[in-house]
Amino acid sequence: MIRILSIHIPKTAGSSFYRLLRTNYPGVISESLRREHLMEMKEKGLGLRAYLPPGTEVVHGHVMAREALDVIEEEKPRIIAFFRDPVDRVISNYCYFIDLLKNPEQKQQNPAVYEINKHRIHESIYEYAEMEENRNVMSKFLEPLRPSDLFFCGLTGQYARDVEWLARQLEWKEKGVERVNVKGHLRREYVKETQDLRFFLRKMNADDVALYREVQRLRKAT
Numbered sequence: 001m002i003r004i005l006s007i008h009i010p011k012t013a014g015s016s017f018y019r020l021l022r023t024n025y026p027g028v029i030s031e032s033l034r035r036e037h038l039m040e041m042k043e044k045g046l047g048l049r050a051y052l053p054p055g056t057e058v059v060h061g062h063v064m065a066r067e068a069l070d071v072i073e074e075e076k077p078r079i080i081a082f083f084r085d086p087v088d089r090v091i092s093n094y095c096y097f098i099d100l101l102k103n104p105e106q107k108q109q110n111p112a113v114y115e116i117n118k119h120r121i122h123e124s125i126y127e128y129a130e131m132e133e134n135r136n137v138m139s140k141f142l143e144p145l146r147p148s149d150l151f152f153c154g155l156t157g158q159y160a161r162d163v164e165w166l167a168r169q170l171e172w173k174e175k176g177v178e179r180v181n182v183k184g185h186l187r188r189e190y191v192k193e194t195q196d197l198r199f200f201l202r203k204m205n206a207d208d209v210a211l212y213r214e215v216q217r218l219r220k221a222t
Contacts, residue, residue: 002049002071006060007081008032009141011092013156017082018060020163023174025058033061036112041067049074065145078151080166083138083215085157086208087201090134091193094125095186125191129204136207146214153215162219 006021008014018032030052031037038061041051047070052059059071071077084092100110101121107114120128128134147153152169154162167175187193202209 002052002057002059002075002077004058005063005068005071005077005079006058007065007068007079007141008060008062009081009083009089009138010062011089011096012082012084012138013159014060014062014082016159017163020172020174021058021060024170024172028055028057030056030059030061033059033063035062037061038063038067047071062141064141064143066143072145078170079145079149080152080154081142081150082154082156082159082162083147083212084155086138086205086212087198089138089208090129090201090205091125091187091191093134093137094128095190097128098123098190099186125197126200129201135204137205139207139211142211147211147218153218155215155219 004021004025006014006017008018015032022029037051041048044051048059048063048068049071059068059077065072065079072079097117098121100107100114101118152162152166154166164175166172191197
């Protein structure tokens, strides 16, 4: 029985949160699922439940809600996701992407992704953000659900406070809030942030802007 489904929207503190989940649910948590895992699942014609090893009770990774509908509808897990200011999320995702193409260490960790995208090494953030696959990513991960359908909606901007609240609700023994994979220096290296850029990114991600405001209202009400 899947008890918890943690939807890791890219660049929303998912690596940090997975460490915390792994500490509290040893032996019954999935590996941190990447998009290639989900592609393999689809190629094999499997639902998420059939793809996971027997005994899995907690799932975390880059799983879109619609890819987990078999689990959501049949097993009614507590669904958790963290959300981030859409402009900051896109900038962070872009910086991670460009660093993967430029940094030898990153290339070695993700060779397949590097080979597919190496021709994009000089792509500007404007070009990156205009691509449909990079627009409204939070909304795409959550569809067809709404924030109110989730057990918990967290905000990366108040990560420590939200994790502490969640730990109390789920009676976790480990409540550490260590942040990992934080690379703020990449923003200064790869992006010149201006008001024009932020306006452009809000425009390209209007659905995510509306979604983020909905999550903020929901958090204030709890």
